[in-house]
Amino acid sequence: MFGRKRILVTGGAGFLGSHLCEALLRQQHEVLCVDNFFTGTRDNIRHLLDNPSFELLRHDVTFPLYVEVDEIYNLACPASPIHYQFDPVQTTKTSVHGAINVLGLAKRVKATLMQASTSEVYGDPQQHPQKEDYWGHVNPLGTRACYDEGKRCAETLCFDYHRQHKLSIKVARIFNTYGPHMHPNDGRVVSNFIVQALRNEPITIYGDGSQTRSFCYVDDTVDAFIRLMDTDPAFTGPVNIGNPEEQTVRELAETIIELTGSRSTLTYKALPSDDPTRRCPDIELAKSALDWTPRITLSEGLGKTIAYFDTLLSQRDKL
Template sequence: MQHSKQILVTGGAGFLGSFLCERLLAQGHEVICVDNFFTGSRWNVAHLVSNPAFELIRHDVTFPLYLEVDEIYNLACPASPVHYQHDPVQTTKTSVHGAINMLGLAKRLKAKILQASTSEVYGSPDMHPQQEGYWGNVNPIGPRSCYDEGKRCAETLFFDYWRQHALRIKVARIFNTYGPRMHPDDGRVVSNFIVQALRNQSITIYGDGTQTRSFCYVDDLITGLISLMETSDEVTGPINIGNPGEFTMLELAELVLELTGSRSKIEFLPLPIDDPRQRQPDISVAKDVLGWTPRTPLREGLGKTIAYFDGLLSSNRSGHVAAE
C-alpha cells in the first residue's frame, strides 16, 4: 500500500490536470486542485468534488499560495496558441511568477515539485528528433514567445532553486498530448480536425500538410508524469514525455476522416508564424530512467477522443469544456 500524500496540482481543472487529479486520488492520495479557470473548467473535475480527499481552490498562481503539501505538480499555464496568445503578458507571468511562487512554497515545505514544461522549449528545432541536451531554436520576440520563453525561464528557475537551495525538482518536457476534455476551440490540431469532421466542415491544414507532429494519449502522459515524480531525488530531468510516433498533418486529417465517417473536405491555409515544421521526442531517457513508453496507438486514442467530442457537441455543452 502506497503512503498517502497531500499533493497540490496547479492547473488541476485543465485537460491534463484533471486526469492527473483523478489518477492521484485513485492511488489513495489527498489532492488539492488549484485553478483560476482561465482555460480550466469545473466540468473537468465536477465528478471529483464529492470525494472527501479532493479539494478545489480558485486561485491564480501569479499570487502566492500558502498550503501544507508533500508534493507539487505545477501545470498552471494555458497551453494552446489560441489561449496563450489571447493575453501574452499574463501567459509569461503565469509561467514565470507561477514558477517562483510554487518554488517558494516547495522550498518552505521541503516538498518535491514537478514542472510541466513543454516541447516548445525546443522552438523550431534544428535537431530531429529532439533530445533533452538540445538547447533549442526559439524566437524570443515572436507571437509564440510568451509561452516558449515563459516555459524556458521556468526551467531556469527550477534548476537555480535546485542548485542554490537543493530543492527536489522534476522537469518534464511534454510533447503534443490529446484526449477527452480538450477544449473544442483551443486551436490545437487534434481537436480542430475532430470538431471540423464531426460538423462536416472543411478540415483546415496550415501549410502543405507535410509538417509533422507526434501525438501522445493523455493516459500515457499522466503515467509518465507520475513515474517521474516517483524517481529518486538525483533525477531532476528535464525528461521528454511524448509519443515518438511521427505523423504528417495530412495523415492525421485522413485518419480523422476515416474514423468519423465525415463528408468534410481538406482545405489548405497559410502556415502561422514560427510554427515548427517537425516535432518528435527522443524518449530514450524516459525509457531508461522511468521505464516508460507510451502504449496507446493513435487510432485507439483518436477513437476515444472522437467519442468524447461527439457526445460533447450533441449535448451543446461545449462552452463548459476546457483545456490544459
C-alpha cells in the same frame, strides 16, 4: 494510510490537470486542485467534487499560495496558441511568476516539485528527433515567445532553486498530448480536426500539411508524470514525454475523417508565424529513467477522443 500524500496540482481543472487529479485519487492520495479557470473548466473535475480526498481552490498562481503539501505538480499555464496568445503578458507571468511562487512554496514545505515544461522550448528545432541536451531554436521576439520563453525561464528557475536551495525538482518536457477534456476551441490540430469532422465541415490545415507532429494519449502522459515524480531524488530531468511516432498533419486529418466517417474535405491556409515544421521526441531517457513508453495507439486514442467530442457536441446542440 501508509504512503498517502497531500498533492497540489496547479492547473488541475485543465485538460492534463484533471486527468492527473483522477489518477492521483485512484492511488488514494489527497489532492488539492488549484485553477483560475481561464482555460480549465469545472466540467472537467465535476465528478471529483464529492470525493472527500479532493479539494478545489480557485486561485491564480501569479499570486503566492500558502498550503501544506508533500508534492506539487505545476501545470498552470494556457498551452494552446489561441489561449496563450490571447494575453501574452499574462502568459509570461503565469510561467515565470507562477514558477517563482510554487518553487517558494516547495522550498518552505520541503515538497518535491514537478514542472510541466514543453517541447516548445526546442522552438522550430534544427535537431531531429529532439533530445533533452538540445538547447533549441527559439525566436524570443515572436508571437509564440510568451509561452516558449516563459517555459524556458521556468526551467531555469527550477534548476536554480535546485542548485541554490537543494530543492527537489523534476522537469517534464511535454510533447503533443490529446484526449478527453481537451477544449473544443483550443486551436490544436486534434481537437480542431475532430470537431470539424464531426460537423462535416472543411478541415483547416495550415501550410501544406507536411509538417509533422507526434501525438501521445493523455493517459500515457499522466502515467509518465507520476513515474517521474517517483524517481530517485537525484534525478531531475528534464525528460521528454511524448510519442516518438511521427505523423504529418495531413495524415492526421485523413485518419480522423476515416474514423469519424465524415464528409469533410481538406482546406489549406497560410502557416502561422514560427510554427515548427518538425516535432518529435527522443524518449530514450524516459525509457531508461522512468521505465516508460506510450502504450495507447493513435487509432485507439483518437477513437476515445472522438467519442468524447461527439458526446460534448451533442449535449451542446441540445441546449
